[in-house]
Amino acid sequence: MQGMKMKALAAGIALMFSGATFAADVPAGVTLAKKQEIVWGVGTEVPTLDPTMTTDDSSSKIISDLFEGLVSEDTEGNLIPALATHWETSADGKTVTFHLREGIQWSNGEPLTAQDVEYSFKRNADPASAAPYSWYLATANILNAAAITDGKKDKETLGVKALDAKTVQFTLTQPTPYFVIMLSHPSTFPVYRKAIEQFGDSWTRPEHMVSSGAYTLTNWVVNERIDLVRNPKYWNDAKTVINKASYLAIENDTAEYNRYRTGEIDITATFPLEQYKQIKKDRPNELITMPSLATYYYLFNLNKKPFDDVRVRKALAYAIDRDVVTKIILGQGQIPAFGVTPPAVAGFDAPALPWANLTQKERNQKARELLKEAGYTKDNPLKFELVYNTNEAHKKLALAMMSMWKQSLPVDVELANQEWKTFLQKLSQKDFSLARYAWVGDYNEASTFLSYFESKGMNYSRWANDAYDKAMANALAASSEEERQKYYQEAERIFSDDMPAIPVYFYTKTVIKSPKVGGYSTTNASSHRYTRDLYLMK
Incomplete structure (x- = not known):
């Protein structure tokens, strides 16, 4: 995110945030393409689509289209509400309370609740899960996070509690001015408990996954492609434009660029270094450095x-x-x-x-x-x-x-x-x-x-x-x-x-982006680029 919210968050006193939302912002006069399907290059095959288990940028890119956290970022990296509409920080800075949206659902139509949030954080902290980002909860200073991860306390003592179906409260060991910002990371996104308990590690397969974000998983061919389609149960689906997103796993930069040139890819993950000058000459409006x-x-x-x-x-x-x-x-x-x-x-x-x-x-x-x-x-x-x-x-x-x-x-x-x-x-x-x-x-x-x-x-x-x-x-x-x-x-x-x-x-x-893709920020220093914010032009 940009620096504009930092001073407010640093204050840590009775902070409340509400009102802003996000959506694909289609400028007046733009004619949308009839076919709203986008293809991303993601480099290597992603190791996981489990939010709790992600550590790499490629996995996080796709996970952020499938799932959502309490908060998110807009196209310029500014903090905005997501599954939560607003939150308050106590006067001593040690308690942060989030209020979930009315009517939010999992992709199977079941209600998404504060209990789901509590379960997901405790799953992350639980040493039995071996979650690689469990340390992140300790860095966020969530009560007992480090002790739980180290096996010294039970996961039920974690400072995350559902007060009711729509309210979840975090207890911190000390005021943490950047705590709310940290919850935009995919490892903090709620996951669907029933699928995990029924299918174990295979819950992320297309036939088993239940998600909360703008898209759902329909296809995963290892070392080849992952396909998502728009999630009609997503709370902000009415403001989503792209109907299908595909991600191609191509480790060779030149091969990826060649598939871009043939129109198979709309946004590359990277580009071949040795061709930089030529690409810049041939495609000055498509090669973007941020x-x-x-x-x-x-x-x-x-x-x-x-x-x-x-x-x-x-x-x-x-x-x-x-x-x-x-x-x-x-x-x-x-x-x-x-x-x-x-x-x-x-x-x-x-x-x-x-x-x-x-x-x-x-x-x-x-x-x-x-x-x-x-x-x-x-x-x-x-x-x-x-x-x-x-x-x-x-x-x-x-x-x-x-x-x-x-x-x-x-x-x-x-x-x-x-x-x-x-x-x-x-x-x-x-x-x-x-x-x-x-x-x-x-x-x-x-x-x-x-x-x-x-x-x-x-x-x-x-x-x-x-x-x-x-x-x-x-x-x-x-x-x-x-x-x-x-x-x-x-x-x-x-x-x-x-x-x-x-x-x-x-x-x-630096990426190569098709001119027909709109809504892609070229100034945001964050790595996050959400498909929900994009659209395809004629």
């Missing part, structure tokens, strides 16, 4: 040698020429990253980091000194494996990293690529040494990037730093936005000193 809330990393596993040594981690970080990466290899306005939080985040000013102010020649020299101190020389080179998920762009960057490191340092790098689902499993199991990684912000506030590296965060690196955790705790308890930003800057400096991951660049989002 700001993005995302950071590209190489993530260390600190539990594996040699990356338990901070000197080794810093050496590899220093020896990457980010200007070459952003200006020559990528070249679409990406920004060199020396810290965690992208400049597109509302209200955040990055601190001055000493290594960022060195020339690349100076960084390379410092990197050689650090590796030598750690005992690595030409006769005893640093050996490690860099793993990345199958994708041409990731492969090109990995090759560039290997080249830069070998030019400056005594290293022996082995590259390995893995299919997306396998890659995610390896990360979650911490079965890697150095891995390509990226973090897309779950909401527009610095904490979504910084909290990942807290010891209680998702944190595949297994990094734990008491000073970092304390800075983040102080940021949350800050009495003003100015004070909060100072603690965020302190966290950035601590991260830089310990380097649990290598920040490489801050994303821009």
Whole structure:
């Protein structure tokens, strides 16, 4: 979301929000196409369509068309009501009460209730579910979330309670100014209990799924396509225009672009890097570059040698020429990253980091000194494996990293690529040494990037730093936005000193979009683009 709502949310006193809704905004004079069917490219095959189990952007894209949360975002990323019409925050900031819409239903026609919301949050927190985003509830400071996930308390003690069929109340351990924003993330969306209890993991199959969003699932062919159709039970269906949405799983960027050229795809997930200049020349109004809330990393596993040594981690970080990466290899306005939080985040000013102010020649020299101190020389080179998920762009960057490191340092790098689902499993199991990684912000506030590296965060690196955790705790308890930003800057400096991951660049989002697609925001830094907001023109 944009920064306009942040001050109100930060106040945390008797906050009530109501009135706004969302819909496809078709401008006057636009003639709609008779056939309202859209095709998205989503890159790799999605690992899941279960909101509670999602961790990746591709899955979240489709899940956000199938399901809905208490709140959502409009086309510009501003917070708006969704399943709830309004909410209040208590005077002490520790209780947030949501009021659900009258008449909202699941896609099978059954009422969607506050009890469904309570069940879904408790399912997420329950360690038996092994939900990968359970840490998110603790980051949101929901009462007992961390203790439940750790197996120390029963899930029924979670601070989420249905007061009646239309009212659900959250109890927090402390005021959390960005709590409501966090509920726009798919992992917090209600799920249909009866289907889960009857069908287990297969409840997300088309014949079993019951959803709450603008669309329902009709077809899922693994590694090929997913099809959705408009949900007539959706509370805002009257304002929806697109009747069918399809998502094609195509890992090869060139193959995806070729299918766009033939008219099979309306919006790509990405584009072939090597064809950027030609595409920009041939399709200047179709190639769209937007700001993005995302950071590209190489993530260390600190539990594996040699990356338990901070000197080794810093050496590899220093020896990457980010200007070459952003200006020559990528070249679409990406920004060199020396810290965690992208400049597109509302209200955040990055601190001055000493290594960022060195020339690349100076960084390379410092990197050689650090590796030598750690005992690595030409006769005893640093050996490690860099793993990345199958994708041409990731492969090109990995090759560039290997080249830069070998030019400056005594290293022996082995590259390995893995299919997306396998890659995610390896990360979650911490079965890697150095891995390509990226973090897309779950909401527009610095904490979504910084909290990942807290010891209680998702944190595949297994990094734990008491000073970092304390800075983040102080940021949350800050009495003003100015004070909060100072603690965020302190966290950035601590991260830089310990380097649990290598920040490489801050994303821009570039897609190729058919001119016939209307309603697609080109200015929203959030990754969310909902099919419900779009329409096709003649």
